[in-house]
Structures are given as structure tokens and as C-alpha cells.
Amino acid sequence: SSELTQPPSLSVSPGQTASITCSGDKLGDKYASWYQQKSGQSPVLVIYQDMKRPSGIPERFSGSNSGNTATLTISGTQALDEADYYCQAWDSSTVVFGGGTKLTVL
Amino acid sequence: QVQLQESGPGLVKPSETLSLTCTVSGGSISGYYWSWIRQPPGKGLEWIGYIFYTRSTNYNPSLKSRVTISKDTSRNQFSLKLNSVTAADTAVYYCARQTPELYYGMDVWGQGTTVTVSS
Numbered sequence: 103s104s105e106l107t108q109p110p111s112l113s114v115s116p117g118q119t120a121s122i123t124c125s126g127d128k129l130g131d132k133y134a135s136w137y138q139q140k141s142g143q144s145p146v147l148v149i150y151q152d153m154k155r156p157s158g159i160p161e162r163f164s165g166s167n168s169g170n171t172a173t174l175t176i177s178g179t180q181a182l183d184e185a186d187y188y189c190q191a192w193d194s195s196t197v198v199f200g201g202g203t204k205l206t207v208l
Numbered sequence: 209q210v211q212l213q214e215s216g217p218g219l220v221k222p223s224e225t226l227s228l229t230c231t232v233s234g235g236s237i238s239g240y241y242w243s244w245i246r247q248p249p250g251k252g253l254e255w256i257g258y259i260f261y262t263r264s265t266n267y268n269p270s271l272k273s274r275v276t277i278s279k280d281t282s283r284n285q286f287s288l289k290l291n292s293v294t295a296a297d298t299a300v301y302y303c304a305r306q307t308p309e310l311y312y313g314m315d316v317w318g319q320g321t322t323v324t325v326s327s
Contacts, residue, residue: 145314150310188252190313197268199253
């Protein structure tokens with residue numbers, strides 16, 4: 103199965119834009135989802151189908167996917183966005199997760 | 209609102225079989241994929257496998273030889289069995305719903321259950 107690579111960590115200041123990348127072979131040809139996991143909690147779906155937001159997810163969360171890279175963008179990052187973020191692809195009816203990115207807001 | 213609840217032993221001995229059940233409340237199993245995911249302490253998410261409501265299954269190739277996922281529609285439950293466990297199988301185990309309309313995103317998750325493999 104394919105692998106998805108994410109940077110282990112990212113730091114941003116409050117109000118800035120955070121961009122978290124997820125790289126994989128021909129990822130742009132597959133559907134990418136993104137999950138937010140706060141400490142001690144279950145993951146929450148924040149982006150599906152590359153760029154769509156489930157109901158209840160703030161507009162500051164957006165996504166894109168092209169070529170070999172999917173990107174989760176958080177605009178106007180807030181302290182409450184501090185969490186681990188995981189990309190996930192649906193590849194030939196198989197699920198693949200990225201290794202996760204720890205987002206620190208400071 | 210659909211909710212998922214994992215249940216099963218929190219401690220399993222090495223070489224034995226880990227068995228967990230996920231109970232679906234507030235909705236039906238039909239029409240969705242039902243996945244198991246695990247997270248070792250301090251590490252990332254690892255997909256274990258899923259069962260579709262038609263009973264078809266698919267497993268992570270790295271675990272396929274040890275995993276069985278089944279469902280009981282009458283009880284609105286699906287289950288995980290992982291045999292020949294070792295300490296490396298110690299993790300928080302989550303069940304989750306994958307929705308085809310959301311391009312297989314996992315939109316509902318259980319709270320997770322911690323399983324420790326130790327003698």
C-alpha cells in the first residue's frame with residue numbers, strides 16, 4: 103500500500119496561516135481527508151474529498167490536493183487549533199494514514 | 209445522532225487473541241463502511257481494516273494474517289479479532305464509520321478503548 107508523509111511538527115503564531123502538507127505517490131488522483139486530534143480525544147474529521155468541510159467545522163479550515171501533495175490550511179489560526187493533524191487517503195479501497203503533524207500555536 | 213462505543217478486555221496476554229466490539233447507536237449499520245483504527249502510545253493512527261454492510265472486508269496488509277472483522281446486524285455491532293498479539297499491539301483501539309458520500313472520510317468515531325498486551 104502507498105505511504106503518506108507529513109512533517110512531524112509545525113509552529114505558528116496566533117492569527118497566522120498554518121499549512122500542513124501530506125505527500126504520496128499520485129495523491130492528487132485519490133481522495134484525501136484530514137483529521138484533528140486534540141490531546142486525549144478521538145480524531146475529528148475536518149476535511150473530506152480534498153477540500154470539503156463537514157458541518158460544524160469552521161471556515162478557516164480548507165484543503166487542496168494536486169499532484170503528489172495534499173495540503174490542509176488553517177487561516178487565522180487560534181490557540182484552540184493546537185492539535186495533531188492526520189491526512190488519510192482512500193487508495194484502491196484501502197485506507198492509508200499519514201504519520202501526523204503536531205501543530206503548536208505560540 | 210450516531211454514536212459508537214468500543215468494548216472489550218483492557219488486558220490481553222501475549223500470544224492470545226484480542227477481541228473488541230463496537231456498538232452502533234442512533235443509526236443503522238447499512239450503507240456504511242465500519243473501520244477499526246489503533247494508536248500505539250505516543251504514536252500515530254494505524255488503520256486495521258473495515259467491514260462493509262454487505263459483509264465484504266478489507267484489511268491492512270501488514271496485519272491481514274492476524275485480523276478478522278465481522279458484524280452482527282441484529283445487534284448493530286461489529287467486532288475485531290486480532291490473534292497472536294504481542295506488546296507491539298498495545299494501543300488505543302478506535303472504531304469509526306466511513307461514509308461513501310463523504311468520499312470515505314471517517315465522520316463518526318468511538319471514544320477509544322485502551323488495550324494492553326502483557327503477561
